[in-house]
Amino acid sequence: MALNTLEFDCKAEAASVRLAAPVHYGVVGSGDLEVILEPCDLGGGVKVKVTTPISGFDAVWRKVVETFVNRARLADVAIDINDNNASPAVVSMRLQQALAETAA
Amino acid sequence: MKAERQWNTLERDTAQRMEAAARFIGPGKQVKVEDVVPLLEAVVRPGDKVNVEGNNQKQADFLAEALCKVDPAKIHDLHMVQSSVPLAAHLDVFEKGIAKKLDFAFGGPQSGRVAKFIREGKLELGAIHTYLELFGRYCLDLTPRVSLICAYEADREGNLYTGFNTEDTPVIVEATKFRKGIVIAQVNKIVDKLPRVDIPADWIDAVVQSPKPFFIEPLFTRDxxxxxxxxxxxxxxxxxxxxxxxxxxxxxxxxxxxxxxxxxxxxxxxxxxxxxxxxxxxxxxxxxxxxxxxxxxxxxxxxxxxxxxxxxxxxxxxxxxxxxxxxxxxxxxxxxxxxxxxxxxxxxxxxxxxxxxxxxxxxxxxxxxxxxxxxxxxxxxxxxxxxxxxxxxxxxxxxxxxxxxxxxxxxxxxxxxxxxxxxxxxxxxxxxxxxxxxxxxxxxxxxxxxxxxxxxxxxxxxxxxxxxxxxxxxxxxxxxxxxxxxxxxxxxxxxxxxxxxxxxxxxxxxxxxxxxxxxxxxxxxxxxxxxxNMRDLVDWSGGLYNPPARFRNW
Amino acid sequence: MDTLIGQGLVALEMIVDPGSFQRDRVGAKEFTDESYGPGAVVGTATLDGQTVTVIASDAEAFNEKFPVVYAGIIGMEEGYKMASAVYATLAADVDKPAAQKRPLVLIVDTPGNGPGKVEEIFGMNKATGAYQLALAEARMAGHPIVAAVVGRAISGAFLCHGLQADRIVALDAKFGTMIHVMPLTSVSRIIKKNIEVLEELSKSNPVFAAGPQFFYQLGGVEALVPEIEGLRGAVIEQVAALRAAKAKGEATGPVGRAALGAARGGRVTRPQVAARMTAEFAAVADKYRPHA
Amino acid sequence: MPNWSKLQTRSFLESSARERALGLVDEGTFTELAGPFDRMSSPHLVALGEAVEFDDGVVTGVGRIGKRPVFVISQEGRFIGGAVGEVGGAKMVTTIDLAVAFAEELRAANPKIAADELPLVAISFETGGVRLHESNAGLLAHAEVMDAFQRARGKVPVVALIGSRIGCFGGMGFVAAATDVIVMSEFGRLGLTGPEVIEEEMGKDEFDASNRALVYRTTGGRHKYIMGDCNFLVDDRVAAFRAQVAELCRLPVADFEQFRRIGSAALVEKQMRLVALAAEMQPKDAYDVWRRAGNNDPAGLGDAPVDDFRKQAQRLSV
Incomplete structure (x- = not known):
């Protein structure tokens, strides 16, 4: 019954975008999530942690986050997510919004 | 010399039924609430095609419930031809053996029961239609013998005002009445003068003022x-x-x-x-x-x-x-x-x-x-x-x-x-x-x-x-x-x-x-x-929009 | 006697000095209207010789004016009546030094607050809020306040009649004593978790299970009383201890119980949060001083 | 960080706890305490396999309005209905404690310190009370907040802001009632028992919980304004709530006693007169009480734009 924690690393193909400062975005509502993006020296890679009550979607999580990391060309970022059954569409959207916050 | 064929059997059958019902129908075609079930037992016959008006909005709910109360020994095997079956009563008639077959367009909240009844053999499904398709069939092979409809108001002659929620009423009444069928209306109120006449009195056979206004669902309101x-x-x-x-x-x-x-x-x-x-x-x-x-x-x-x-x-x-x-x-x-x-x-x-x-x-x-x-x-x-x-x-x-x-x-x-x-x-x-x-x-x-x-x-x-x-x-x-x-x-x-x-x-x-x-x-x-929010909509309308209570959050 | 549930008045008589309880009188104030908040029993007694204000619930009373109030429920009238008794206590000892302020004894057996439409229209939340503020004020003024949970101490009703006390003692669970927000079966239904799993979890984690023993672990009650006969002694003992603790400026009441919760290992996150915030504020406090 | 100026125009109802907190104080002045980067989420939710939030659903921190340090507590209704557990409760209590300690420190350093340089606490409530997943700890936290309020009395004013989706119910309904000032929007609700429980208790004919109009006229901002249970009824904008708090920020702490509903023997006497009226009237509907207060067309008043409502509404006095 415990919460599931999913951890993995990934690397963007043309990793070049680094964060100036950490950012937090979102609310863990039903079907929603919050995310922290933090700069972190990872040799150009990205470290991901997802905490969620739902299990069995590991491959989809990986795919969604990798797509985001690739599109944003992120490097040296730790991504920490608290999820409450967000759909992949919502996950993509929140990640994108979190990133947009850093630019704002 | 060939035998003389009767060319008005429908008309004569209707006349017989109405004669049996005459004692329940007063001046202005009005029927008392307590006489509605006997009235239905007088005008409906086993095997009839019957329409109970209702779609995803207004419902002839009082008449639908009355139909559930008829004696299944007298009235059974009805073939229901109607737009939708969202009320429990619409399916209760199958449970009680009053109705047997259903042709419809829209299931609504009862759609789970429809599937269950079909599986259990309580309900024989004709077909699932679109509205227009079903209306078309009212005018061909699924013409109701008796239709139970609803309107806001009737006058003392039996003219009806369907007004804001006219919806399916004209097509049901037209298909039924012009093939000598019987039309019974429930209305919220009987008045001296209608705002306008939507259905003329001579297309209506009986009118009852229902104890409660008909049910209507605000289905198209989104907050x-x-x-x-x-x-x-x-x-x-x-x-x-x-x-x-x-x-x-x-x-x-x-x-x-x-x-x-x-x-x-x-x-x-x-x-x-x-x-x-x-x-x-x-x-x-x-x-x-x-x-x-x-x-x-x-x-x-x-x-x-x-x-x-x-x-x-x-x-x-x-x-x-x-x-x-x-x-x-x-x-x-x-x-x-x-x-x-x-x-x-x-x-x-x-x-x-x-x-x-x-x-x-x-x-x-x-x-x-x-x-x-x-x-x-x-x-x-x-x-x-x-x-x-x-x-x-x-x-x-x-x-x-x-x-x-x-x-x-x-x-x-x-x-x-x-x-x-x-x-x-x-x-x-x-x-x-x-x-x-x-x-x-x-x-x-x-x-x-x-x-x-x-x-x-x-x-x-x-x-x-x-x-x-x-x-x-x-x-x-x-x-x-x-x-x-x-x-x-x-x-x-x-x-x-x-x-x-x-x-x-x-x-x-x-x-x-x-x-x-x-x-x-x-x-x-x-x-x-x-x-x-809903409040903004009211403000946009200059106070003309009056949201149903369940949508009011102020 | 295997339970005191529904017998708040019996418990009252057992705790105070025999025959000393004078109903409806607190200091100079007299509560003359019998129909007003009949489920709230207030009065003055002596406890081991010293004058105390006593507040309890009468499970037999029914409030004719507010039909959701019965069986010891604290409704609007009851809440305000209890609050008045506390203010009358404050007034009675207003000129006395802190060390001589009379104790308040709360006999706790209440199943809840009035959940009605009229109650919401007129703001039931104020009545219980008023009582809590009054108790907190009396506690801070020096009155020792001891709550004795003898039966039901349920959710919001316990919040107002109990949890603002300096110290809380509770009769052992074997007498049917109930302390909870909701029974575990209801919790299980609402949070959609299997009851067996919750029961298993509650062995190691006291935060959601119902019962005085779990509140003890969390520091929510100071002491459990193993036998009914021990109630009077326990209350007398707490009053004496409180006089000493208050004189020394030791934390009592909710703050004291928070510390107790940490010490007993039931609420260990709370102090971590407080420490973290205090440190974080200290680091930026200068920004918020005048002329910064 | 959301754009502060844009936040001001936002609907308070729709704003998250953090947006409300940020928007309430002057631009750039908010420091979050035990914020999401501290990752102080509830260990009890973890044990139950429930989703957690880094801030446990309560945003706490300190900012400024003008010269006044404003300590903010803001509850997030989208996370488990804003319910209060051990961590969230500790954050609330500590925020008030910090404000009181800071007030004492500033006063000790300068006994002549101006009123508008001393701390104020603002709480944006959005909660149904105790979090059932950790109900015992949640209940105890409620008692601590209440106690903290009493300790803040006469030292630091406490302002309640209620205009979020969940409203403010359960034990937090007591807590809000015990603040010095209550500011609501017409979308806010304040009470003890939620509508579903009342329906369960009294039957659907007496109280239909799906009838939101009924629910709102029983516990909503307009009703609470007429009853005197909320002091100010403001527009549903972050800027409007902020403006009201800014207005209050000019007052010395002693002036806040005038806004209170409960908290003294005299106020309890006054509330008892109100209860006597309830007993006498036995109202079937809140509109009966509106009428009693001198509002002849309660339905029309209930539907009028909020500006007109403020101008026209007669408030109940006993």
């Missing part, structure tokens, strides 16, 4: 407070990539939060895109409260309604340039005419669905619920009998590469049929599936066909948060399937999309992502909505 950023993103894509791209003027909006979002974006984002006057000028639509800001901003020239919507009475009355209102000032909403307009005179239908398969067939059916169709399929298809042209219809047709394979070089248009939904729905259920649940339902409920709301070949555009698939631009099924995969996101079907294939489709303008459309998803925020 703007529940419109999400994802709805807004999809709505922005629709407005820019479809409404604007094709300049569609004559539109029906299926009910849902996507179309509510579109309606609420017209005065803001629509205006930014310069679309006012170029799109949404004529609509076939219930009086959606979320249309108020667009109407107030001068977007809409005319709206014809299928039915009424609770709380919109005063607003509609005060906007007679837009709505079809009678000499008394109140709306008349004739569903048969609205559906006709919806089938023939629209350039676009846009709605949402629960599931869509890899070919683009879509359905709202789940494995254990016979939900029915209502009117959507008549609007969500290309009307093959259409012969007039409009620019948007022609453009959509011109873009169909395979048109010439069927009709050579003859120009022909095509209705835009748009399905918009998020790739995952409620509870993370994928909207894109290999096989529709409709197949399972067909099996479970012993249907001849899986109930498909909109067939793949009718869908011209598919919109998800990933982008728009312009299916009308696809030359063949393979390309259509690829385009569907390209917008199916992280569903299993979407994960099968090949990046290079998707890129080709984007280059060819068959798939457009938000980026291709020049829409930044981060700007899809609720600030864009012309009204963000």
């Amino acid at each position: 703007p407070g529940l419109v999400t950023e994802r709805h807004i993103l999809l709505a922005m894509m629709c407005l820019k990539g479809i409404y604007g791209e094709y300049g569609v003027k004559r539109i029906n909006h299926g009910i849902g939060f996507l179309t509510s979002a579109i309606e609420l974006l017209l005065p803001t984002y629509g205006e930014e895109l310069g679309l006012k006057g170029k799109t949404c000028t004529q609509m076939v639509l219930n009086p959606h409260p979320t249309m108020i800001p667009a109407i107030e901003s001068g977007w809409v020239e005319a709206i014809y309604c299928f039915g009424g919507e609770l709380g919109m009475e005063d607003y509609v009355r005060a906007r007679s340039d837009v709505f079809f209102t009678g000499p008394d000032g109140s709306l008349r909403s004739n569903r048969a005419l609205a559906q006709t307009a919806g089938h023939y005179a629209l350039d676009m239908f846009i709605g949402s669905t629960l599931q869509i398969d890899q070919y683009g067939n879509s359905s709202t059916a789940t494995a254990n619920r016979v939900a029915g169709f209502g009117g959507a399929p008549n609007m969500g298809c290309d009307a093959k009998g259409r012969r007039h042209s409009t620019d948007s219809w022609l453009k959509c047709g011109r873009e169909v590469p395979s048109m010439n394979e069927l009709i050579g070089d003859m120009p022909r248009g095509k209705r835009l049929v748009v399905q918009g939904m998020e790739t995952f729905g409620e509870g993370r259920a994928p909207a894109f599936v290999d096989r529709l649940d409709a197949w399972k339902l067909a099996e479970n409920a012993k249907l001849d066909l899986p109930p498909v709301m909109i067939y793949g070949d009718d869908v011209t555009h598919l919109v998800t948060e990933e982008g728009i698939a312009y299916l009308n631009r696809c030359a063949n099924l393979d390309t259509r399937m690829a385009a569907i995969r390209a917008v199916a996101g992280y569903t299993e079907i979407g994960l099968r999309a090949k990046p290079e294939e998707t890129k080709r489709l984007r280059d060819d303008g068959i798939v457009k992502t938000p980026e291709d459309l020049g829409i930044d998803p981060d700007t899809a925020t609720r600030d864009r909505l012309a009204a963000r």
Whole structure:
């Protein structure tokens, strides 16, 4: 019954975008999530942690986050997510919004 | 010499029944509440086709319940022919053995029981229709012998006022009465003078003032407070990539939060895109409260309604340039005419669905619920009998590469049929599936066909948060399937999309992502909505809109 | 006697000096209207010789004016009546030094607050809020306040009649003593978790299970009383201890119980949060000083 | 960080706890304490396999309005209905404690310090009370907040802001009632028992919980304004709530006693007169009480734009 924690690393193909400062975005509502993006020296890679009550979607999580990391060309970022059954569409959207916050 | 044939058996049979009922019918055709069940027992005979009026809005609920109380020993094996079965009483008649067979269009809250009763052999299903299809059959092979209808008011002669919620009443009464059938009406009130006569007294056989006003469901009210950023993103894509791209003027909006979002974006984002006057000028639509800001901003020239919507009475009355209102000032909403307009005179239908398969067939059916169709399929298809042209219809047709394979070089248009939904729905259920649940339902409920709301070949555009698939631009099924995969996101079907294939489709303008459309998803925020809550709608209407109690949060 | 549930008045008589309880009189104040908040029993007694204010619930009373109030429920009238008794206590000893302020004894057996329409229209939340503020004020003024949970101490009713006391003692669970927000079966239904799993979890984690022993672990009650006969002694002992603790400025009441919760290992996150916030504020406090 | 100026125009109802907190104080002045980067989420939710939030659903911190340090507590209704557990409760209590300690420190350093340089606490409530997943700890936290309020009395004013989706119910309904000032919007609700429980208790004929109009006229901002249970009824904008708090920021702490509903013997006497009226009237509907207060067309008043409502509404006095 415990919460599931999913951890993995990934690397963007043309990793070049680094964060100036950490950012937090979102609310863990039903079907929603919050995310922290933090700069972190990872040799150009990205470290991901997802905490969620739902299990069995590991491959989809990986795919969604990798797509985001690739599109944003992120490097040296730790991504920490608290999820409450967000759909992949919502996950993509929140990640994108979190990133947009850093630019704002 | 051949035997003399009786040519008026129906008429004589009706006369007999009415004679048996005469003692229950007083002056002005009025029947007392306590006499309604014996009245029904007098006029209904075993095996009759019987209509109980009701659709997804108003319901002849008192008469429906009265029909449940007749003695099944006297009255049984009825064949119910009616638009919808949303009330418990509509199914109770099958449970009690009063009715046996059902032909209908829309299941509503009882759709689970319909499936169950079919499986248990309590209910023999004729067919599931669209409204228009069923109305057509009222005039051919499914003519009701007895119809139980509802109206707001009757006068002392038995004339009826159906007013704001006219809906199915004219077509039911006309089909029944002109084939010598019997029409019994429940009304909320009997008055000296009606605001206007919608149904003349000589088409009515009996009138009862029901103990409670008839039930009516505010089915088309969407609280703007529940419109999400994802709805807004999809709505922005629709407005820019479809409404604007094709300049569609004559539109029906299926009910849902996507179309509510579109309606609420017209005065803001629509205006930014310069679309006012170029799109949404004529609509076939219930009086959606979320249309108020667009109407107030001068977007809409005319709206014809299928039915009424609770709380919109005063607003509609005060906007007679837009709505079809009678000499008394109140709306008349004739569903048969609205559906006709919806089938023939629209350039676009846009709605949402629960599931869509890899070919683009879509359905709202789940494995254990016979939900029915209502009117959507008549609007969500290309009307093959259409012969007039409009620019948007022609453009959509011109873009169909395979048109010439069927009709050579003859120009022909095509209705835009748009399905918009998020790739995952409620509870993370994928909207894109290999096989529709409709197949399972067909099996479970012993249907001849899986109930498909909109067939793949009718869908011209598919919109998800990933982008728009312009299916009308696809030359063949393979390309259509690829385009569907390209917008199916992280569903299993979407994960099968090949990046290079998707890129080709984007280059060819068959798939457009938000980026291709020049829409930044981060700007899809609720600030864009012309009204963000029910209160805003009331304010937009200048206090004319009077939301039902359950929608009032102040 | 195997339970005191529904017998708040019996418990009252057992705790105070025999025959000393004078109902409806607190200091100079007299509660003359018998129909006003009949379920709230207030009065003055002596406890081991010293004058105390006593507040209890009468499970037999029914409030004719507010039909959702019965069986010891604290409704609007009851809440304000209890608050008045506390203010009358404050007034009675207003000129006395802190060390001589009379104790308040709360006999706790109440199943809840009035959940009605009229209650919401007129703001039931104020009545219980008023009582809590009054108790907190009396506690801070020096009155020792001891709550004795003898029966039901349920959710909001316990919040107002009990949890603002300096010290709380509770009769052992074997007498049916109930302390909870909701029974575990209801919790299980609402949070959609299997009851067996919750029962198992509650062995190691006291935060959601119902019962005085779990509140003890959390520091929510200071002491458990193993036998009914021990109630009087326990209350007398707490009053004496409180006089000493208050004189030394030791934390009592909710703050004291928070510390107890940490010490007993039931609420260990709370102090971590407080420490973290205090440190974080200290680091930026200068920004918020005048002329910064 | 969301754009502060844009936040001001936002609907308070739709704003998240963090947006409300940020928007309430002057631009750039908010320091979050035990914020999401501290990752102090509830260990009890983890044990139950429930989703957690880095801030446990309560945003706490300190900012400024003008010269006044404003300590903010803001509850997030979208996370488990804003319910209060051990961590969230500790954050609330500590925020008030910090404000009181800071006030004492500033006063000790400068006994003549201006009123508008001393701390104020603002709480944006959005909660149904105790979090059932950790109900015992949640209940105890409620008692601590109440106690903290009493300790703040006369030292630091406490202002309640209620205009979020969940409203303010359960034990937090007591807590809000015990603040010095209550500011609501028409979308806010304040009470003890949620509508579903009342329906369960009294039957659907007496109280239909799905009838939102009924629910709002029983516990909503307009009703609470007429009853005197909320002091100020403001528009549903972050800027409007902020403006009201800014206005209050000019007052010395002693002036806040005038706004209170409860918290003294005299106020309890006054509330008892109100209860006597309830007993006498036995109202079937809140509108009966509106009428009693001198509002002849309660339905019309209930539906009028909020500006007109403020101008026209007669408030109940006993």
